[in-house]
Amino acid sequence: MSSDTPELTPAFVLLLTEAQPRLFGFLLKRLGDLDQTHEVLQEVNVVLCNKAGDFEEGTDFMAWAFSVARFQLLAFRKRAIRDRLVFPDDLVSKIDELDSSVFNSSTEQKLRSALGGCIQKLPSEHRDLVIRRYAESVSVAALGADLGKSANAISITLHRIRQQLLQCIERQLSADAG
Amino acid sequence: MNKNDRAALQNLLRQLVDGGLTSDESEKLASLLSASDQARREYLNYIQLHTELTDRWGAPSGVVPIAGRVETKSQPAPVRAGSGHSWRPWAASVTTFFIGVLVASLWHANFGRDGSEIVAATSKSQSPDLSVASSGITSFVPKPPAPQPISDAAVVVRAEDIADATLVAGSRLKPGVLNLDRGTIQLEFLGGAMLAVKAPARLQIDSRNGGTLLLGRAIAHVPERARGFVLNAPSVSVVDLDTDFSLHVNEQGEAEVGVLRGELELSLQGKDDSAFVSRRLNTSDRIRVDEARGLFTEVAGEADQLMPKLVRGTSPLKVGQDYVETVLEDGAVLYWRFETMQTDEIPNIASPDFTGRVVNEGPPESRGVELVGHAQFQGCDFPRYIVTDRPLVDLNLGEYSIEFWMNPNDLRHASCVGIVPDLEGDDLAHLNVFEVVDDTFPIYQPGAIRFLHRNPPGKFIQQGLNLISPGFCTPSTWQHVVAVKRMDRIELYFDGALVKSAPLKGHHGDGSYHLIVGQLKPMPPWRQFGGGIDELAVYRRGLTSEEIRRHYDLVVDSY
Numbered sequence: 198m199s200s201d202t203p204e205l206t207p208a209f210v211l212l213l214t215e216a217q218p219r220l221f222g223f224l225l226k227r228l229g230d231l232d233q234t235h236e237v238l239q240e241v242n243v244v245l246c247n248k249a250g251d252f253e254e255g256t257d258f259m260a261w262a263f264s265v266a267r268f269q270l271l272a273f274r275k276r277a278i279r280d281r282l283v284f285p286d287d288l289v290s291k292i293d294e295l296d297s298s299v300f301n302s303s304t305e306q307k308l309r310s311a312l313g314g315c316i317q318k319l320p321s322e323h324r325d326l327v328i329r330r331y332a333e334s335v336s337v338a339a340l341g342a343d344l345g346k347s348a349n350a351i352s353i354t355l356h357r358i359r360q361q362l363l364q365c366i367e368r369q370l371s372a373d374a375g
Numbered sequence: 376m377n378k379n380d381r382a383a384l385q386n387l388l389r390q391l392v393d394g395g396l397t398s399d400e401s402e403k404l405a406s407l408l409s410a411s412d413q414a415r416r417e418y419l420n421y422i423q424l425h426t427e428l429t430d431r432w433g434a435p436s437g438v439v440p441i442a443g444r445v446e447t448k449s450q451p452a453p454v455r456a457g458s459g460h461s462w463r464p465w466a467a468s469v470t471t472f473f474i475g476v477l478v479a480s481l482w483h484a485n486f487g488r489d490g491s492e493i494v495a496a497t498s499k500s501q502s503p504d505l506s507v508a509s510s511g512i513t514s515f516v517p518k519p520p521a522p523q524p525i526s527d528a529a530v531v532v533r534a535e536d537i538a539d540a541t542l543v544a545g546s547r548l549k550p551g552v553l554n555l556d557r558g559t560i561q562l563e564f565l566g567g568a569m570l571a572v573k574a575p576a577r578l579q580i581d582s583r584n585g586g587t588l589l590l591g592r593a594i595a596h597v598p599e600r601a602r603g604f605v606l607n608a609p610s611v612s613v614v615d616l617d618t619d620f621s622l623h624v625n626e627q628g629e630a631e632v633g634v635l636r637g638e639l640e641l642s643l644q645g646k647d648d649s650a651f652v653s654r655r656l657n658t659s660d661r662i663r664v665d666e667a668r669g670l671f672t673e674v675a676g677e678a679d680q681l682m683p684k685l686v687r688g689t690s691p692l693k694v695g696q697d698y699v700e701t702v703l704e705d706g707a708v709l710y711w712r713f714e715t716m717q718t719d720e721i722p723n724i725a726s727p728d729f730t731g732r733v734v735n736e737g738p739p740e741s742r743g744v745e746l747v748g749h750a751q752f753q754g755c756d757f758p759r760y761i762v763t764d765r766p767l768v769d770l771n772l773g774e775y776s777i778e779f780w781m782n783p784n785d786l787r788h789a790s791c792v793g794i795v796p797d798l799e800g801d802d803l804a805h806l807n808v809f810e811v812v813d814d815t816f817p818i819y820q821p822g823a824i825r826f827l828h829r830n831p832p833g834k835f836i837q838q839g840l841n842l843i844s845p846g847f848c849t850p851s852t853w854q855h856v857v858a859v860k861r862m863d864r865i866e867l868y869f870d871g872a873l874v875k876s877a878p879l880k881g882h883h884g885d886g887s888y889h890l891i892v893g894q895l896k897p898m899p900p901w902r903q904f905g906g907g908i909d910e911l912a913v914y915r916r917g918l919t920s921e922e923i924r925r926h927y928d929l930v931v932d933s934y
Contacts, residue, residue, distance in 0.1 A: 222426025226419060229404055231395040283401040288409050295412075296419050305427075312427050331428045335902075336813055337393050338600050339788045343901045345756075348394075356389035359424055366424075 209249050212258045213242065219259065220266055226296055227270055229283035237273045241266045307370060315365035323358050330355060376411040383407065384414050388421045528583045530786070530822065532569070532850050533561035533686055545849040553578045555591065559683045563785060563850050565821045567601030568615070570594070573683035581607075583821075592623045594635075594685045600787060608632075610666035614640040620656075621682050633661040633678060643669060689782045689907035691748040692853045698929040699724075702778075702912050705922055709767070709890065709913040713750040721746065721761060725912070729890075730764045734897070744893060749782075749909035752893045758900045759893060766887035767913065770794070771806055771830055771860070773883070774917040778857040778926065779809075782907035785850050786822045788813045789904040790895040792911065794888045796832045804832040806888055808895070809856060810902065811848050820846025826858045826867045826875075830882040840882070842867040842875040853907070855927045861917045871927030873920055 205213075220241060225234045244265050245252075252261060274282060274289070284292070300308075316324060329335045337355065338348040376384070387404045390396055396404060407414045527547040534542050536558035548562070555574035562570050565583035572578050576591025585605035597604045597615040604615045606622060608630035613622060618637025624630050632641055634656045643652040643664060654671050656662060661674040694712075702710055703725055710725040721731030735743050736758045743759025745751045750761060781791050794807040810825040823846050829839035847869050848854060857868040862883070867875040892911065895902040918926075 218426055218430035221429070222422055225391075225426075226422050229391070229396075229401060229408075231391070283396075284405050285409070288405060291412075292408070292415055292419065295415055299416070299419060300423055305423075308423070309427060309431075312424075312431070327428065331431065335788060339813070339902070342600065343899070352389055352393040355393065356385070359389075359421065360385075363420055363424055 205246060205249050208254060209252065213245060213262075216259060216262050220262055223263060223266055223296075224270060227284070227289055227292055228273075233273070233277075233281075233283075237266075237269055240273070241269045244269060307373065308366060311366045311369035311373075312362065314369060315362050318365060319358065319361065323354075323361075326351075326354065327358055376407070376413050380407055380411070380414070381417075384417060388418065392422070392425045527565060527821070527846070528580050528586075529562040529564045529570075530849060531560060532563050532852075533559075533571075535559045544852055547846070548580055550580050550582060552589075553580060561683075561686060564601070564604065565786065566604060567598055567785060567787065568604035569596040569685060569687075569785070569850075570606070571683040571685040573681070588622050588624050588630075589628075590624050590626065592621070592679065592682050594621050594682055595619065596685050596687070597637075598785070608664070610643060611664045612642040614642065616640060619685075621679065623679060623682070629666070630664045631661065631674060631679075632656065632664070633674075634658050641671065643671070686851070687784065689749070689751060689784075689851070692780050692782070692907070692909045692930065693933045694910060694930060695933050698910070698926065698933075701926060701929060702910070705914065705918065705926075706916055707912040707914050709763070709911075711750075711761075711911045713746045713909060713911075714748060715746055720764075721750075728765060729767065729913075731761050731892075732764050733759075733761055735759045749780075749907040750892065750911075751907050752904050754903050754905045755900060758898055759903075760897060761892040762897070763890045766889050767794075768887045769885045770888050770913075770915070771882075771884050771886060773915065774859070774861050776857060776859045776914040776916065776918040777807065777809075777912075778855075778914070778918070778923070779911040780853050780855055780907075780909045780930070781904075782853045782909075783811055783848060783850055784905040786811060786813065786848060787905075788902060790902040791856075791892070791904045791908060793891045793895065795891055795896065796886055796888055805829060806832045806886075807858065807860075809858065811904070812843065822846040822848035824848060824856060824867065824869060824874075826865070828858075828860060828865050828879070828882060830884050831886075840865060840877050840879065842877055844869055844874045847874070850906075853909075853930075855930070857918065857923050857926075859917045859923075868920070868923050871924045871931075 217238070221234060221238055224237050224241075225231070228234050228237065241262070245262060248265075252258065274286070316327065319327065326340070329340060330337070335343070336348075337351045340346075341348040341351045344351065383403065384407050387396060387400055387407070390400065391404070404418075408418055528550050529548045531542055531544055531546040531548065533544060537543075537555070537560060538557060542553075542560060553560070553572070553576075555572060555576040555578075557574045559571060559573045562572070562580075564570065564580075564586070566585075568584070570578075570586070571594045572588070573592045576593070577589040578591070578593070579587040579589055581587060584601070584603065585607070587607040587609075589609060593606070595604070595606055595615065596619045597617060599617050602615065602617045606613045606615070608622060608624045609628040611630045611632070613620065613632055616638050618639050619635040620637075620639055621633040621635065622630060632639075636658055638655060638657045641654045641656055641662060641664075643666065652669050652671070654662070661678070663672045663674050664670075665672055699710075699712070707725040709723050709729040711721045711731050712724060713721060719733040719735075721733065723729045723731070733744050733746070735741060737743055737755055741755065741757070741759075743753055743755040743757065744761060752759070777792065777794070779792060783789065783791075788810065790808055790810050792807075792809045793805050795805055797804075805827060806829060808825070808827045810827075812823050812825045813821050824844040826842045827839050828842075842858075842865060844867060855868075855870050859866045859868070861879070864879050865877055866873055890911075890913065891897065892908055893904050894900055
């Protein structure tokens with residue numbers, strides 16, 4: 198943060214904080230690489246902080262943040278050497294188009310609501326594992342060490358849980374729609 | 376998408392969110408997604424779910440920045456084990472500016488030196504700018520600037536007789552080439568492997584999980600969590616399989632590999648750049664690589680005496696009587712100094728109450744916890760910890776402070792100190808917990824300090840307040856940690872300076888609490904801390920920032 202960076206208000210930082218997971222997901226979908234996603238997310242945050250003075254409280258922060266993320270993504274792809282990019286341009290376009298059409302704020306709200314119910318339906322040991330992975334910030338390697346299993350075994354278990362959740366969400370959304 | 380492709384896609388999705396893909400796997404993912412609309416839908420659904428789960432829990436709520444810029448006094452050296460004097464570059468005189476715990480741009484916050492302000496969210500790390508060689512003797516020359524590999528890859532743990540004054544304990548290193556013309560440097564790669572390198576040497580740091588020794592002698596210790604660490608030589612690749620090994624590369628680029636413990640996979644790249652000759656080595660094996668003939672030749676005789684020493688373990692923290700008296704004068708109600716282990720009890724020198732009790736549920740001869748002037752913890756597969764003999768009643772009704780010094784063996788995710796409502800209940804129930812965290816989430820830097828305050832204690836994760844520092848923590852270094860719970864906010868101090876703060880609304884309440892040191896809960900043995908803890912004190916009031924600074928100075932000034 199350079200010395201001419203605007204002073205960040207607590208409200209702005211809270212918005213920026215809360216936006217991190219969604220910005221991360223937005224970028225990961227389009228980059229397909231964790232390290233690159235971290236890198237671009239950092240650049241997005243820099244821009245958002247530097248332009249904090251442009252943001253008016255009460256306007257749609259996420260829409261603004263996504264537009265910045267989209268721009269930074271393009272800038273990253275432009276300067277990155279081709280070998281470093283996971284997805285070719287045409288694939289990114291397809292992913293972007295599909296993502297924008299499937300996941301709008303309305304569907305995300307429904308998805309979130311369904312997810313809450315589906316988590317409650319998980320067996321307690323699976324629910325605890327998800328909580329530890331996502332809420333207690335325990336890596337799969339650390340979970341494995343705690344539970345006497347390999348990181349790969351934990352990852353596979355978490356994958357199965359995610360698949361269960363996706364199936365549950367799909368059923369729930371279908372039932373709601375029907 | 377056929378059945379095989381779908382299975383492959385699912386496996387790639389799992390790996391992508393749980394750790395990342397290799398370049399081959401990335402290529403496969405791109406191929407699958409390019410070929411099928413259904414694959415793209417599954418891909419988006421999966422990452423959306425991962426995003427929702429992270430959004431639901433992964434972003435600690437309610438944490439706001441310390442308002443504006445916070446002036447800190449000049450910070451003297453932290454105290455490093457093993458030598459009488461050391462300091463970290465980021466602990467130099469700084470004007471700190473922290474935006475907030477969760478803003479990922481702070482991963483790469485750069486702490487200005489010599490009184491300059493912190494520059495957040497640049498491509499620099501908090502380590503010094505290592506691109507400028509000092510005197511041309513020892514230098515750290517980064518790779519070409521674009522593309523920008525900005526993640527830190529390793530941290531300097533020990534630097535002996537190194538000409539470049541910027542290479543000191545605590546320096547974070549990004550991928551690049553480390554040139555040593557003299558001295559010895561010990562690194563911990565952020566993936567967990569430890570490496571000592573002795574000059575003359577050239578080490579190319581490739582990532583948090585690997586590097587290439589271009590010249591010189593190196594000793595590596597790779598714990599289980601870093602299994603798969605790769606150390607290349609010009610003609611050979613050493614893939615670690617949980618082992619300790621040595622590697623010597625001479626001026627001609629010839630390599631010699633020795634296994635001190637465990638096993639490893641040695642691979643020699645063929646002249647057609649695709650064929651490999653591999654060999655599995657076990658303890659005591661010593662092999663010289665003949666690149667020209669594609670041969671591995673066994674080496675007899677004594678081990679190379681010129682190899683550097685990999686220093687592990689914890690030296691005592693130097694604490695004077697003035698520090699002890701100050702802690703007592705400032706009103707500690709519990710003060711454990713861990714002086715000797717004549718019994719399983721640790722006296723509280725602040726009052727007759729709250730004696731510490733060492734619990735070791737392993738075999739009698741096991742040494743999960745030792746009191747050697749500090750409490751020294753080893754990682755075990757059984758519970759071992761220190762706990763109060765009686766609870767602190769109504770600790771959370773008012774203000775309080777918890778203070779200790781810690782010296783971690785490494786940067787694995789570990790619980791140092793916790794405040795728990797009972798010793799047998801819910802596994803996640805904590806009023807407070809101090810942890811060294813890794814970078815499971817993008818919001819954390821490896822080596823960050825986490826302080827959690829959650830009232831009522833329980834599984835309601837969303838109710839907790841987390842304060843998480845930048846990646847300050849350094850292995851084999853004594854570091855001062857204090858958390859203060861005030862009536863309107865919680866604060867986290869590191870090495871005498873306020874690093875994070877958050878407003879507190881409510882979160883007070885009655886109840887009796889035990890102090891537990893060394894792991895998350897009595898059972899099971901989760902998140903065990905390995906290393907030293909010393910001078911643990913609890914106060915039933917909020918220490919002022921001046922008092923905390925003074926405590927820190929009293930120890931640092933003795934070095």
